[in-house]
Amino acid sequence: MTVTNATPDSTLAAIAAGTPTAMAKTNYTDFSAAINGIHGSVHIWCGGTMSIFDSPADPVFWLHHANLDRLWWVWYNSAAGNHQNPPLMGPDAIMDPWSYTDADIRNINSLGYIYV
Numbered sequence: 001m002t003v004t005n006a007t008p009d010s011t012l013a014a015i016a017a018g019t020p021t022a023m024a025k026t027n028y029t030d031f032s033a034a035i036n037g038i039h040g041s042v043h044i045w046c047g048g049t050m051s052i053f054d055s056p057a058d059p060v061f062w063l064h065h066a067n068l069d070r071l072w073w074v075w076y077n078s079a080a081g082n083h084q085n086p087p088l089m090g091p092d093a094i095m096d097p098w099s100y101t102d103a104d105i106r107n108i109n110s111l112g113y114i115y116v
Ligand SMILES: [Cu+2]
Pocket: 039, 043, 065
């Protein structure tokens, strides 16, 4: 394992410069594609463990993903995001190939899960 040893440079600034464009997207699919591109570029920019499938072993992973969660929440609550959830059915559905509908998965009890 090689943890991150990156230092800020113009490459990172160029990656981050794409964030306002992603945040201005007005539908979930476009926002998701844009922010996911930035997400992956940051993984690669960090290098080391962050650039491989063991990336959760690098503490920077958790900071990076917490920020992605924050960006999602900011976008979701923005005028552009307008409280859009991911499409769960149709060609843009992230749940493919499952046949669950949105209503099917919003109630965890119907899926057989309970909190104890
Ligand atoms: Cu990631």
